[in-house]
Amino acid sequence: CFKWLQDKLNISTKKELLEILSFEQMDSVASAIYNIENFQSFMIADESGIGKGRILASILRYGIVNKKNVIFFTEGTHLFSDFYRDLKDIGFEDKIGTPFLMHSKAKIINQDNEIVFKSLSKKNLEEVYDSKKIDTKVIMTTYSQFNREGLVKKKLELFKNYIKSDTILLFDETHNAIGDSTVRETKEEIKKIGGIPIEASATFLDDFKKMNSFFNLLNISKDDEKAIELFSDNNLSVSNQLAFNMSSNLKMLRREHSEVININYSYLTDEDNDKVKEYLNNYRNLVYSMFDCYSYISSKSEDIERKNKWVVFGDYIVRVGKAILLMAKEDFLVKRCLNYIQMNMKCVITIDSTFSSAIQSCIDYLKENSPESILEDKKYKDINLHTFLKAIVNNIFLEDYTKFKDDETFQKMFNKIKTNIDNFPTLEISVIDNIKTKLKKYGVNTLEISGRTNELIKLDNEDNLYELISKKEVDKSIIINEFNNNFDNMVIIITRSGSTGTSLHSSSKFKDQRKRVMLEYEISNRAKTRLQYFGRVKRKGQVCEPEFECIVSNTLFEKRIINLEEQKLSKLRSYVGSDYTIKNNDDYYNDYCNYLVYIFLIEKGVSLYRRLGIDVTNETSMYFIDSILKRSILLTDNEQEELFDYLDEGLENYNNLLNDTAVDYLNIDEYNQVTINKVELLFENCSHFTR
Numbered sequence: 061c062f063k064w065l066q067d068k069l070n071i072s073t074k075k076e077l078l079e080i081l082s083f084e085q086m087d088s089v090a091s092a093i094y095n096i097e098n099f100q101s102f103m104i105a106d107e108s109g110i111g112k113g114r115i116l117a118s119i120l121r122y123g124i125v126n127k128k129n130v131i132f133f134t135e136g137t138h139l140f141s142d143f144y145r146d147l148k149d150i151g152f153e154d155k156i157g158t159p160f161l162m163h164s165k166a167k168i169i170n171q172d173n174e175i176v177f178k179s180l181s182k183k184n185l186e187e188v189y190d191s192k193k194i195d196t197k198v199i200m201t202t203y204s205q206f207n208r209e210g211l212v213k214k215k216l217e218l219f220k221n222y223i224k225s226d227t228i229l230l231f232d233e234t235h236n237a238i239g240d241s242t243v244r245e246t247k248e249e250i251k252k253i254g255g256i257p258i259e260a261s262a263t264f265l266d267d268f269k270k271m272n273s274f275f276n277l278l279n280i281s282k283d284d285e286k287a288i289e290l291f292s293d294n295n296l297s298v299s300n301q302l303a304f305n306m307s308s309n310l311k312m313l314r315r316e317h318s319e320v321i322n323i324n325y326s327y328l329t330d331e332d333n334d335k336v337k338e339y340l341n342n343y344r345n346l347v348y349s350m351f352d353c354y355s356y357i358s359s360k361s362e363d364i365e366r367k368n369k370w371v372v373f374g375d376y377i378v379r380v381g382k383a384i385l386l387m388a389k390e391d392f393l394v395k396r397c398l399n400y401i402q403m404n405m406k407c408v409i410t411i412d413s414t415f416s417s418a419i420q421s422c423i424d425y426l427k428e429n430s431p432e433s434i435l436e437d438k439k440y441k442d443i444n445l446h447t448f449l450k451a452i453v454n455n456i457f458l459e460d461y462t463k464f465k466d467d468e469t470f471q472k473m474f475n476k477i478k479t480n481i482d483n484f485p486t487l488e489i490s491v492i493d494n495i496k497t498k499l500k501k502y503g504v505n506t507l508e509i510s511g512r513t514n515e516l517i518k519l520d521n522e523d524n525l526y527e528l529i530s531k532k533e534v535d536k537s538i539i540i541n542e543f544n545n546n547f548d549n550m551v552i553i554i555t556r557s558g559s560t561g562t563s564l565h566s567s568s569k570f571k572d573q574r575k576r577v578m579l580e581y582e583i584s585n586r587a588k589t590r591l592q593y594f595g596r597v598k599r600k601g602q603v604c605e606p607e608f609e610c611i612v613s614n615t616l617f618e619k620r621i622i623n624l625e626e627q628k629l630s631k632l633r634s635y636v637g638s639d640y641t642i643k644n645n646d647d648y649y650n651d652y653c654n655y656l657v658y659i660f661l662i663e664k665g666v667s668l669y670r671r672l673g674i675d676v677t678n679e680t681s682m683y684f685i686d687s688i689l690k691r692s693i694l695l696t697d698n699e700q701e702e703l704f705d706y707l708d709e710g711l712e713n714y715n716n717l718l719n720d721t722a723v724d725y726l727n728i729d730e731y732n733q734v735t736i737n738k739v740e741l742l743f744e745n746c747s748h749f750t751r
Contacts, residue, residue, distance in 0.1 A: 094310065137163050324610070371674070373673060382413075385693070394498045418448050425451035444524065445488075507543055509557055584625075661674060
């Protein structure tokens with residue numbers, strides 16, 4: 061077995077092979093080669109951090125050794141440098157010649173931040189496309205190169221001359237090129253030209269609506285309507301059975317970390333929790349006063365669209381509530397960072413929100429309503445939470461304020477809204493900049509990979525003066541190298557822009573090998589993104605295990621959301637994991653609980669569901685359970701407790717009934733009938749129901 065793989069990769073000794081690939085990676089490389097030589101597709105589905113990059117680098121090595129052209133597709137140009145590092149790790153970086161980088165600004169940077177390769181100029185790239193020919197062993201490109209129809213045609217013409225029947229098509233982070241999109245359509249066109257697709261993704265089976273991108277792997281016809289119906293139903297049993305069958309047929313290999321990541325939930329101090337409660341109570345009072353005012357206006361209007369406007373703002377209002385929660389947790393996060401730095405550990409902070417749109421909302425509001433706050437050279441006064449809340453109120457009530465200016469009731473309600481805004485403390489709205497500023501006071505430099513184009517710097521405490529500074533575009537590879545190889549950089553903040561393709565672990569290849577700790581400041585509501593975050597610090601080749609800590613308030617809302625996100629994460633792992641018999645009975649996200657919430661809202665009456673901005677006529681799958689959980693931040697503590705007690709009791713009865721009946725979940729008609737029968741039985745067993 062070793063000799064076979066050595067020959068395929070042109071590696072002289074078994075010792076050399078063992079130095080560059082683990083046994084698990086050898087399995088994947090050998091399986092990919094087997095499929096390539098049989099002109100079949102293959103999926104590398106390893107969990108984030110297992111080492112897919114080195115596997116892909118070894119497959120590229122196999123291609124060049126055996127005189128095959130190779131095209132490497134990935135998410136962003138910074139991953140070209142990551143891929144080069146993987147080629148260097150297997151001792152093959154000097155055998156690839158000069159790769160053709162299909163991006164006018166692309167560079168490949170080594171660990172010392174030196175440019176190894178860079179793309180041709182835009183003019184020279186156009187000349188290559190016009191010639192429809194390129195003499196190179198390797199093409200490297202990103203999926204973004206195929207989302208504009210005009211340039212796609214030229215690139216496809218180039219591919220038609222470059223791709224042969226045995227050309228290897230390496231699709232890294234392939235979940236970024238699926239679903240209904242121009243990129244997916246172009247990817248399918250490339251496959252039709254020829255070549256053998258080798259795909260890599262840790263989470264490709266998490267959404268069955270995108271399964272049409274993998275019919276070649278599953279040997280499923282698009283005409284198989286029954287199979288497609290099962291896919292779109294997101295049935296866990298089906299997803300795990302598919303993963304099992306693909307692995308059995310050597311169409312996929314999945315490797316996971318040896319143990320489930322252990323997350324330490326760090327709860328705020330009593331003082332910080334009191335601050336959270338104060339902020340959220342103020343926000344609830346504001347939202348309720350806005351709703352009262354909105355309801356009054358709606359009662360005076362015949363416009364149906366105007367009456368339904370509050371539902372449109374529902375999600376937005378919830379997001380603002382979560383943003384205020386983050387602002388309340390800032391000081392505690394900074395304390396935790398300083399604690400770990402004292403322990404000689406490097407911190408990776410994850411946050412989903414950049415607040416760029418909130419900053420822009422403030423600027424737009426000031427331009428319209430307070431032009432004296434707009435100074436020269438991108439300097440502004442009062443870019444803070446007060447202004448942001450005023451912008452929201454202005455957005456909802458602008459057309460009404462003039463219309464009802466002589467209405468005493470409206471004016472009284474509107475003044476109450478303004479009073480509730482004034483009751484808020486003056487909070488800084490750019491959370492990422494606030495964290496960086498607070499850490500800097502302690503001499504801690506903080507890097508970031510956020511995708512932001514601007515940063516907001518507070519200049520004068522007394523006058524609330526801010527400057528919006530354009531961020532200089534820096535290659536992600538340089539930032540990653542600065543964190544991993546510079547001993548002075550102890551903290552990095554990453555958003556979704558840094559959730560994939562970034563290695564921030566204590567690698568034996570990095571100069572700074574100190575232990576890493578990931579601080580979840582904001583839990584992503586996308587389990588796939590959360591799993592990818594974890595993979596930034598827990599990776600193959602680490603010299604020590606990282607730690608994971610989630611910053612949590614003591615609110616019932618956040619505790620329950622954390623519980624649900626843990627369940628979603630567990631489900632996601634099982635989609636492509638080996639244990640396809642996992643069954644989670646503690647998940648609110650099912651048809652039964654969704655229906656229970658609908659009944660709960662109807663029984664509580666219009667005042668509740670309208671206040672929360674929930675549309676009781678919406679028929680979207682899981683709409684009610686998803687909406688009530690997200691918006692429970694707007695409920696009082698007593699209302700939250702009543703809601704979750706209600707859901708727990710209903711869920712317990714549902715699980716008891718589910719365990720009493722054997723259901724063939726592959727039979728949709730029977731599944732639906734059992735659903736109806738059991739929901740009816742729940743009304744007889746749950747004390748919360750009055751029906």
